[in-house]
Amino acid sequence: MPDHRGVLAALIPMDSPGPYLHWGVIQISVANLVVIVLMLLVFVLALFLRFPGRHDDGSQR
Amino acid sequence: MKWRAKYRAAEARYAAPWAGAYRRYDIVKEFVVALVVVSLLTLGLAAVFGSPDRTAITLAEWATNAPNDFVATATSELAGSSGTATYGAPYVDDPTAGQKIGPLALQRWAGVTTPVDTATEFVLNPLATVPGDQGLTDALAQYKAATADQQQKWATAYGDALTAAPDNDPAKVTAGDYGPVPVLADRLLGYARSGGLDGQLLAAGSFYQTDYTRSVLFLADGTYLADQAAAAHLGGEQWGMMNETGRYPGQAWLWLYTFWYQVPPFTTKGSSWADSADAWIWGIMLVLSLVLILVPFIPGLRSLPRYLGVHKVIWRNHYRAAQPR
Amino acid sequence: MTAAGDERMWTARLRRRAVSALPPEQLLPDRQPAYVSSWIYVFGVLSLASLLVVLVTGVVLALAGPQWYHVSGTGRFVNSLHLWSVELFFFTMVIHLWGKFFMAAWRGRRALTWVTGAVAFLGSIGTAFTGYLVQSNFDSQWIAGEAKDGLNSVGIGAFFNVLNYGQMLLFHVVLLPLVLGVLIVWHVLLVRRRGVVPPYEQAAAAQAGTAGGHRADAESTVDSTVPVGQKQEVAG
Numbered sequence: 001m002p003d004h005r006g007v008l009a010a011l012i013p014m015d016s017p018g019p020y021l022h023w024g025v026i027q028i029s030v031a032n033l034v035v036i037v038l039m040l041l042v043f044v045l046a047l048f049l050r051f052p053g054r055h056d057d058g059s060q061r
Numbered sequence: 062m063k064w065r066a067k068y069r070a071a072e073a074r075y076a077a078p079w080a081g082a083y084r085r086y087d088i089v090k091e092f093v094v095a096l097v098v099v100s101l102l103t104l105g106l107a108a109v110f111g112s113p114d115r116t117a118i119t120l121a122e123w124a125t126n127a128p129n130d131f132v133a134t135a136t137s138e139l140a141g142s143s144g145t146a147t148y149g150a151p152y153v154d155d156p157t158a159g160q161k162i163g164p165l166a167l168q169r170w171a172g173v174t175t176p177v178d179t180a181t182e183f184v185l186n187p188l189a190t191v192p193g194d195q196g197l198t199d200a201l202a203q204y205k206a207a208t209a210d211q212q213q214k215w216a217t218a219y220g221d222a223l224t225a226a227p228d229n230d231p232a233k234v235t236a237g238d239y240g241p242v243p244v245l246a247d248r249l250l251g252y253a254r255s256g257g258l259d260g261q262l263l264a265a266g267s268f269y270q271t272d273y274t275r276s277v278l279f280l281a282d283g284t285y286l287a288d289q290a291a292a293a294h295l296g297g298e299q300w301g302m303m304n305e306t307g308r309y310p311g312q313a314w315l316w317l318y319t320f321w322y323q324v325p326p327f328t329t330k331g332s333s334w335a336d337s338a339d340a341w342i343w344g345i346m347l348v349l350s351l352v353l354i355l356v357p358f359i360p361g362l363r364s365l366p367r368y369l370g371v372h373k374v375i376w377r378n379h380y381r382a383a384q385p386r
Numbered sequence: 387m388t389a390a391g392d393e394r395m396w397t398a399r400l401r402r403r404a405v406s407a408l409p410p411e412q413l414l415p416d417r418q419p420a421y422v423s424s425w426i427y428v429f430g431v432l433s434l435a436s437l438l439v440v441l442v443t444g445v446v447l448a449l450a451g452p453q454w455y456h457v458s459g460t461g462r463f464v465n466s467l468h469l470w471s472v473e474l475f476f477f478t479m480v481i482h483l484w485g486k487f488f489m490a491a492w493r494g495r496r497a498l499t500w501v502t503g504a505v506a507f508l509g510s511i512g513t514a515f516t517g518y519l520v521q522s523n524f525d526s527q528w529i530a531g532e533a534k535d536g537l538n539s540v541g542i543g544a545f546f547n548v549l550n551y552g553q554m555l556l557f558h559v560v561l562l563p564l565v566l567g568v569l570i571v572w573h574v575l576l577v578r579r580r581g582v583v584p585p586y587e588q589a590a591a592a593q594a595g596t597a598g599g600h601r602a603d604a605e606s607t608v609d610s611t612v613p614v615g616q617k618q619e620v621a622g
């Protein structure tokens with residue numbers, strides 16, 4: 001069973017406040033920014049990545 | 062109108078069962094694969110990152126780490142000038158208090174459903190349970206024998222004196238007519254430091270209790286909780302609603318709700334917009350939520366996707382196959 | 387075994403209605419329209435799977451009570467599982483929402499599918515909120531202290547007291563999951579009943595009235611004047 005506080009806690013102090021980015025009125029934690037950027041990235045990949053298999057295998061309903 | 066007939070005809074076509082090409086689809090396998098993928102991702106993320114669990118602040122901790130703030134807060138509860146004492150519904154019956162959206166005083170519509178008497182419940186009753194302290198017993202007797210007017214005068218004067226004192230330190234307060242209030246506040250501080258007030262404020266004589274209303278209200282009337290929160294970037298004007306303690310992601314989906322608290326007119330201190338910011342912003346979010354729910358019924362908005370064209374990427378295989386050969 | 391008058395029984399009537407609304411081949415199909423060929427389509431099922439992990443980890447947390455994870459290493463790990471499955475749930479659900487918006491998936495009598503989905507999305511936010519409240523830690527104190535102002539400002543706080551831990555725990559574990567469960571089951575059944583929304587018609591095809599009905603097979607002898615919705619007999 002890994003450390004109940006998470007493996008990363010051995011390297012980074014996960015419980016102390018993380019870095020925040022400021023841009024005009026916007027303040028965002030690096031953690032939240034990563035989540036949001038990942039979502040946009042995954043969305044774009046989902047749209048453009050080729051979906052495997054024949055899109056029509058001749059099946060009828 | 063011709064466009065309405067065209068719209069209805071298109072809707073009828075979209076509703077019809079698909080008569081075109083099909084492909085094999087294993088719906089049960091798809092769900093099982095999705096479940097395995099999500100389970101593995103969850104296990105991995107939990108193992109690597111863990112989760113935050115910052116310990117709650119007890120009244121004892123507050124009284125020990127910020128005694129001057131504690132004493133000032135206890136005094137304001139007696140004076141009836143604390144956040145809770147001047148809150149209005151649902152805690153206090155005060156027709157002038159409470160937020161409004163224009164003329165709508167929604168805060169007051171349900172009345173006082175959780176009555177809180179801050180002086181009695183936060184200060185006097187807990188102190189009355191402390192045995193063997195003659196000085197305290199005398200102070201309580203003196204306070205209760207005085208008129209409400211006199212009680213308020215003493216507490217307000219002491220509160221003002223604390224504000225004026227260097228560091229708001231009770232030991233550096235200038236002399237004045239404060240009655241038994243300094244003794245009461247000081248004894249409450251000692252009681253809180255011992256841990257007794259945590260239990261007393263929660264249970265208030267009962268054995269079982271799961272309602273922390275009084276404990277949180279008292280704690281939130283001081284500045285210690287808010288200072289700790291601000292240091293953790295959880296404050297209202299720090300986009301705090303989205304954030305989490307430590308380096309963890311928070312509730313990113315609340316971005317649009319917290320956004321309004323960062324911009325004028327809701328940041329314009331002293332304006333009626335800022336005073337009723339919570340109510341106004343709830344109203345805005347209610348309208349936006351309704352718009353989201355009712356997209357299919359809003360002309361213009363419901364046709365927007367067609368013009369945005371993202372669907373051309375999603376259905377590119379289909380459109381390519383449908384080209385006449 | 388049937389007897390005269392059996393068809394008038396309540397059981398028989400309910401069964402007939404259920405089966406005609408959603409025949410088994412439609413409830414658990416083994417075919418899907420060929421236009422469903424994009425990775426964007428997997429985010430609905432990923433949300434559902436994430437929700438299942440949320441529920442299972444929540445059950446484990448419930449088994450040992452709300453204070454367990456503060457004092458036990460295993461409990462803290464299960465708490466982490468619950469947190470990250472919730473993050474995955476919102477991650478996949480929002481991408482699912484984006485995809486469905488750009489597809490205008492409410493077309494063709496599918497408005498209720500969108501409505502149940504949007505309400506479930508908002509309900510999920512509320513449910514997660516009560517979850518944060520019952521962590522019984524610093525986060526819970528701060529969130530409760532702040533949230534009470536918003537709820538009180540519009541009168542809701544009079545009935546929904548975020549400072550009342552017992553009430554919030556029961557909302558989080560019993561009441562809101564029940565409501566969400568009903569909404570989500572309804573949403574999924576609607577998708578099965580109405581089918582996955584077909585692509586937007588291209589302009590030229592729409593005029594000819596044959597959008598989407600073509601077979602990709604170059605040898606097909608599709609009659610291009612037959613409107614969509616009518617079955618096409620394919621030779622060869």
